[in-house]
Amino acid sequence: MKDHFEIVVTTLLGLEDVLEKELLDIGVRNPEILGRAVRFYGNQEYLYRCNYELRTGLRVLKPIRSFTVNSEDQLYRQIQKIDWSQYLSNSKTFAVDATTYGTLFTHSKYVALKTKDAIVDQFREKTGQRPSIDVTRPSVKINIHIAHNECTVSLDSSSTPLSKRGYKTEQTFAPLSEVLAAGMILKTNWDKNSTFYDPMCGSGTIAIEAALIATQTPAGGYRSFGFETWFDFDADLWESVKYRAESRVKRIDFRINGSDMDAEAVEIARSNARRARISRNVQFFKADFLNFDPNMHEGVIVMNPPYGERIGNNEDMISMYQAIGDQLKTLYSGCDAWILSGNIQALKLIGLKAAKRLRLNNGPIECKYHHFPLYKGTKEEKKAESKEPIE
Structure with missing residues (x-):
């Protein structure tokens, strides 16, 4: 179609399939991973x-x-071939973000600087003036992606990464990204209509994202976006998109739970839930998972326990992961447990057989995301139940 153009949505390693499904769900045709x-x-x-x-x-x-592109001078010349007056004016601000892969261009900041120089010089040559740089809230954010010698220049319609939803102004040590939390939840195939529990909730990201998913609350309802300052911004279309998304928000008749042994973390999680306008759907409370009986025999448990140092040098970490496994086996039969950890050796001490072992990254930390089905009775009994004919 004439008004269609290429769109690339970036994500975290391991979440490409989840993102593809999200795009299909909103009506995108033929997405390519x-x-x-x-x-x-x-x-x-x-x-x-x-x-x-x-x-x-x-x-x-x-x-x-x-x-x-094969040299810095060639990059400069190619950037100058773009008519930047289509996207910028002297009264607007801009910023450049660059990522590079390969041995030809190894300094992304220098690539960004070279791009900035080419754009500024074009405006100076044509108008005698230049647009200003604003790295915090630019009118237009430009993305440069160089893989070996192939360069793609894009406009970043998000500007600030979408992982920064806007509701999490307080956080605990080593907080989880909102995008990673949402991806972890969607990987579980949770039915969005049954008990959900994060027993080591920290600042509450996993439980809050679960509540947003269950209520179909738009993830971007707490912030602004880069495209709102573009020349072609369509305010009426934008209001229509927001109105239709908000009209799909629904009430839920079950509670999503999060707990932590740290009282300060619980208060931070509650504050974040209030800012997300989701506090009626998620309950945070103080509890030590290793000494707490939730009376929970169905639903999904997602947790991100501490990773610690190397497992052989940390007796506390060894005993904690062993206790997690014991607690799951003893008190959570009938549930599905998912555990993210950057301590691969520690995960082996859970003492349960993982049905799935997925690779995800938590920031710079390579992690494993394991699924532990906690069967009532034996695994064979569970299989037999699933094969019973429906009358």
């Missing part, structure tokens, strides 16, 4: 919807030019 991204062709409405509704997207990019 790339490394840490999904590409498709859509119109301005889809660009807005991706920013407002997606839970596992990081940035929504609009590529405007691709080319082969």
Whole structure:
């Protein structure tokens, strides 16, 4: 279609399939999975919807030019071939973000600086003036992606990463990304209509994201986006996208729970839930998972316990992971447990057989995300129950 253009939504490693499903759910046709991204062709409405509704997207990019580049001077010349007056004016501000892969371009900040120089010089040559740089809230954010000698120049319609929802102004040590939390939840295939529990909740990210998913609350309802300051911003279309998304929000008749042994963390989680306007649907309370009986025999448990140092050098970490396994076996039969950990050796001490072992990254930490079905009775009995004919 004439008004359709290429859109690339970036994500975290391991969440590409979840992002693809989210895009299909909002009506995108023929999405293509790339490394840490999904590409498709859509119109301005889809660009807005991706920013407002997606839970596992990081940035929504609009590529405007691709080319082969083999030197810094060639990069400068190719950037100058773009007519930047289509996207910028002297009264607007801009910023450049660059990522590079390969041995040809190894310093992303220098690539960003070279791009900035090319844009500024073009305006000076044409108008005698130049737009200013604003790295915090630019009118236009430009993304440069160089893989070996292939360069793609994009407009970043999100500007600030979508992982920064806007509700989490307080956080505990080593907080979990909202995008990672949402991806972890969606990986469980939770039915969004039954008990959900994070027993080591920290600042509450997993439980809050679960409540947003269950109520169909748009992930982007707490913030602004880069496209709102673009030349072609359509205010009426934007209001329509937000109105239709908000109209799909629903009430739920079950509680999503989060607990932590740290009272301060519980208060932070409650404050974040209030800012997310979801506190009626999620309950946070103080409890030590290793000494707490929740009377829970169905539903989904998702947790992100501490990773600690190398397992052989940390007796507390050894005993904690062993106790997690004991607690799950003893008190949570009938549930599905999912555990994310960057301590692979510690995960082996859970003492349960993992049905799935997924690879995810928590920031720079390579993690495993394991699924432990906690069967009532034996596994064979569970299989037999599932094969009983429906009358």
